[in-house]
Amino acid sequence: MSEHGSGPVAAAGPALRLSGLTKTFGKPAVERLDLTVRAGEFYALLGPNGAGKTTTLRMVAGLLPADAGEIEIFGVDARRQAIEAKRITAWLPDEPMLYDKLDPLEYLEFVAGLWGVPPEVAQERAVELLHVLGLWEQRFERCEGFSRGMKQKVALAGALIHNPKLLMLDEPLTGLDAAVARQVKDLLVERVRAGAAIVLTTHILEVAERLADRIGIIHHGRLIAEGTLAELRAVAGERHSTLEDVFLELTRPDAVRSEAA
Numbered sequence: 001m002s003e004h005g006s007g008p009v010a011a012a013g014p015a016l017r018l019s020g021l022t023k024t025f026g027k028p029a030v031e032r033l034d035l036t037v038r039a040g041e042f043y044a045l046l047g048p049n050g051a052g053k054t055t056t057l058r059m060v061a062g063l064l065p066a067d068a069g070e071i072e073i074f075g076v077d078a079r080r081q082a083i084e085a086k087r088i089t090a091w092l093p094d095e096p097m098l099y100d101k102l103d104p105l106e107y108l109e110f111v112a113g114l115w116g117v118p119p120e121v122a123q124e125r126a127v128e129l130l131h132v133l134g135l136w137e138q139r140f141e142r143c144e145g146f147s148r149g150m151k152q153k154v155a156l157a158g159a160l161i162h163n164p165k166l167l168m169l170d171e172p173l174t175g176l177d178a179a180v181a182r183q184v185k186d187l188l189v190e191r192v193r194a195g196a197a198i199v200l201t202t203h204i205l206e207v208a209e210r211l212a213d214r215i216g217i218i219h220h221g222r223l224i225a226e227g228t229l230a231e232l233r234a235v236a237g238e239r240h241s242t243l244e245d246v247f248l249e250l251t252r253p254d255a256v257r258s259e260a261a
Contacts, residue, residue, distance in 0.1 A: 096155030
């Protein structure tokens with residue numbers, strides 16, 4: 001399904017395992033969610049606005065406490081071993097925050113220091129990331145003058161500087177032009193090939209269709225369908241349709257009510 005093909009042989013055990021994950025804000029935002037992502041897998045988590053996607057990823061990242069359930073990242077219990085889990089995890093929100101007065105090299109040095117990456121290793125990784133993302137010529141320019149696309153790339157470099165094994169991206173391509181989006185996608189594909197796991201949320205369904213090994217569809221805080229595009233087509237009864245057709249079929253109100261029943 002994905003354009004990058006299969007990655008390396010997956011490590012033993014899942015990259016991410018959620019079991020009974022629950023979060024309530026007056027009403028359930030995420031409800032007894034079970035989900036597994038493999039090492040070396042590109043996984044797209046899709047759903048309508050308010051479905052619980054971002055809430056789920058924020059709980060996995062340790063930014064939001066879960067009310068109940070289990071979160072395991074490469075065998076680490078993220079609710080009980082939060083620091084250990086964060087060391088191997090990266091989270092890139094849809095509106096990344098940068099220190100605008102820093103230039104990209106300074107920002108990456110700062111972030112690497114927070115993760116305890118040795119200076120010589122951090123410098124090598126920063127140089128590599130800035131070259132790959134097309135930011136080398138701007139390495140000494142303050143981030144405050146950057147376009148949204150450039151800021152998104154700097155934030156992505158910051159998320160990758162400590163070489164995380166699990167990378168979670170919330171709408172990373174929103175507002176990016178085609179050239180920048182292609183650079184980001186290529187970098188993500190390389191990370192998956194190297195054995196990392198990526199969980200991506202996006203409203204650009206063509207991106208999920210092209211990149212993802214598997215797709216999960218969440219609605220009202222529950223996982224209502226999961227699998228490859230071919231498997232989701234079979235569930236939706238739309239064997240020759242696009243992911244957009246399948247998504248709309250599975251998330252229409254009467255279909256969701258039938259699933260819940």
